[in-house]
Amino acid sequence: MERMSTGRVPSGRGPFFSLLTAESRGAIAVIRIWGDGAVAVADAAFRPNRGPSLAASPTGRPRVGRVGEGTGDEVVAVVVDGHDGHPEAEIQCHGGPAAVSLAVEAVVVAGAARRASESWLTRRAPTTIRAQAEYELGFAETGRSAMILLDQALGAFDDELDRLASRVISEPSRTADDLDVLIRRVGLGTRLVTGWRVALAGRPNVGKSRLLNALSGYGRAIVSPTPGTTRDVVTARTAIDGWPVELADTAGLRSTDDPIERGGVSLARARHVEADLVLLVLDLSEPLTEVDRALIAEHPSAILACNKADLTASWGPEAEWGASQIVSAERGEGLDDLLGRIARRLVPDPPPEGAAVPFRVGHARSLGRALGLLRGGRPEAAMRALLRLRGRGG
Numbered sequence: 001m002e003r004m005s006t007g008r009v010p011s012g013r014g015p016f017f018s019l020l021t022a023e024s025r026g027a028i029a030v031i032r033i034w035g036d037g038a039v040a041v042a043d044a045a046f047r048p049n050r051g052p053s054l055a056a057s058p059t060g061r062p063r064v065g066r067v068g069e070g071t072g073d074e075v076v077a078v079v080v081d082g083h084d085g086h087p088e089a090e091i092q093c094h095g096g097p098a099a100v101s102l103a104v105e106a107v108v109v110a111g112a113a114r115r116a117s118e119s120w121l122t123r124r125a126p127t128t129i130r131a132q133a134e135y136e137l138g139f140a141e142t143g144r145s146a147m148i149l150l151d152q153a154l155g156a157f158d159d160e161l162d163r164l165a166s167r168v169i170s171e172p173s174r175t176a177d178d179l180d181v182l183i184r185r186v187g188l189g190t191r192l193v194t195g196w197r198v199a200l201a202g203r204p205n206v207g208k209s210r211l212l213n214a215l216s217g218y219g220r221a222i223v224s225p226t227p228g229t230t231r232d233v234v235t236a237r238t239a240i241d242g243w244p245v246e247l248a249d250t251a252g253l254r255s256t257d258d259p260i261e262r263g264g265v266s267l268a269r270a271r272h273v274e275a276d277l278v279l280l281v282l283d284l285s286e287p288l289t290e291v292d293r294a295l296i297a298e299h300p301s302a303i304l305a306c307n308k309a310d311l312t313a314s315w316g317p318e319a320e321w322g323a324s325q326i327v328s329a330e331r332g333e334g335l336d337d338l339l340g341r342i343a344r345r346l347v348p349d350p351p352p353e354g355a356a357v358p359f360r361v362g363h364a365r366s367l368g369r370a371l372g373l374l375r376g377g378r379p380e381a382a383m384r385a386l387l388r389l390r391g392r393g394g
Contacts, residue, residue: 015041015112018120019100022138026095031103032120033089033112039079042089044110045103046077054079059087067091067106073099083124128391129157129363136193136359144242145192151354157363158390160356165386169379179371182358185351186367189359191276195237195244196346199275201268201299203291204252206283207307211329212236212249215339233271241343248275253291277345278302284326285311296321303341309333363389 014035021029033042043055048065057063059079066072075093082088093103108114118135125131133152140146160182168175200208216236234249248271251264272278280302282292296304304324306317310331317324325341327334351357358364370385 014038016115016119017041017104017107017112018115018117019104020117020120021095025097029093029095029100029103031091031093031100031107032117033091033107034082034120034123035112036086037111038082038086038088041107041110041112042077042079042091045106046075046091047072048077054089067093068102072106073102075103125153126155127158129161129389130155132360133157139193141193141195141237141244142239142242144239145244147353148189148192148351148357149359152357152359156354157356157358161386161390165383165390168374168383168386172374172379175382176371176374179367179374182356183364183367183371184349185355186358186361186364188347188351189357189363190361192244192357192359195246196276197246197248197271197274198277198279198342198346199248199250199268199271200279200281200305201250201272201295201302202252202281202283203289203295206252206281207329208252208281209234209249211279211281211305211307211327212247214329214332214335215240216247233267240339240346243343243347245342245346253295272299277342279305279342281305281307284308284313284315287314303338303345305338 015033015037016035017031017033019029020032033039039055043053045067046054046063046065047067048054048063051057051063054063054065054077057079059081062076062078064074064076067075073093075091077089077091079087079089091103091107093099104114116135117138118131121134122128122131125134130153133149137146137149137153140149160178164175164178200212202208212234216238233251236247236249238245238247250268250271253265253268278299278301280295280299282288282304284306285308296302302323304317304321306324306326307329309326309328310333317326323341323345325334325338327338329335358367366385366389370382370389373379373385374382
């Protein structure tokens with residue numbers, strides 16, 4: 001156990017602290033100190049510029065001072081009411097990594113143990129699921145993801161679990177159907193923060209890198225007429241129809257004696273397997289090759305991006321190929337239609353506004369367990385499983 005200046009060893013009731021802001025660069029960072037002895041920890045870590053100590057300050061009155069050894073960093077500290085009536089404290093510091101580390105170290109030395117912000121949220125939220133949703137909400141990159149998670153934080157998933165639990169015994173068949181609907185939404189819910197992965201595939205020089213730049217809206221990948229320029233996997237985060245997506249430009253697929261390029265091809269094939277969707281890029285300006293046709297057969301569920309429509313076409317998409325879109329990454333032609341196809345493939349059935357959406361793998365396991373119990377003729381056990389997932393009941 002690390003030695004602390006106050007001589008206090010955190011118990012199961014605290015004192016603890018959580019970083020409530022994202023763990024990245026920002027204008028400010030907020031450190032919440034909670035549990036038994038929270039104000040004493042903040043008082044030990046914080047040196048007011050003038051006036052009485054933080055512990056002697058009225059609740060809700062911000063104080064300006066410093067934390068850290070020597071000059072330290074100038075921060076704002078305030079005592080606040082906790083959800084359970086016990087006082088807590090906040091230290092608001094500059095958001096750069098060095099400033100945050102300085103403030104965190106001061107709080108640790110003062111006697112608090114770090115906990116994930118989800119731990120603090122769980123104490124104040126009505127249910128476990130709402131706390132989890134609030135936590136995930138802090139990592140949402142798009143407005144559409146944020147709105148779905150906000151619905152869950154406001155009780156959409158909780159309310160649906162209550163509704164299902166209330167009629168699982170009287171209407172088992174209908175409840176089983178509704179559980180199926182929830183379970184089908186897990187694939188969407190678990191990607192609201194991490195995003196969907198779309199891999200661009202194709203032989204060298206079909207325009208994969210230029211297409212990635214066009215779809216992401218900036219020059220992320222190097223574009224060169226030299227075959228084999230892309231060796232590593234180059235990724236770009238973007239939003240497609242409001243959904244978070246990671247696009248991956250991969251090495252052109254061909255046989256080569258270059259060991260580095262061979263490594264790039266191996267990485268590319270691995271990324272294609274892991275992807276939620278493969279975007280197979282073909283060159284309209286050149287006759288189809290055996291490699292092209294082999295890739296079409298290898299990826300039957302891929303969307304075919306028939307690129308270089310700004311040049312004279314040597315061929316046209318064949319009906320039996322399935323989803324295909326003629327585009328020009330050079331001129332931006334056909335990109336809106338291609339983006340629409342990608343969005344519909346990734347999320348074919350978006351949930352209605354306010355719908356319950358499970359958003360963690362653990363939710364899927366619990367829902368699947370409840371459904372199995374229900375179909376196994378144990379509705380009472382299924383009801384308990386649903387209430388346990390919600391965060392209450394036996």
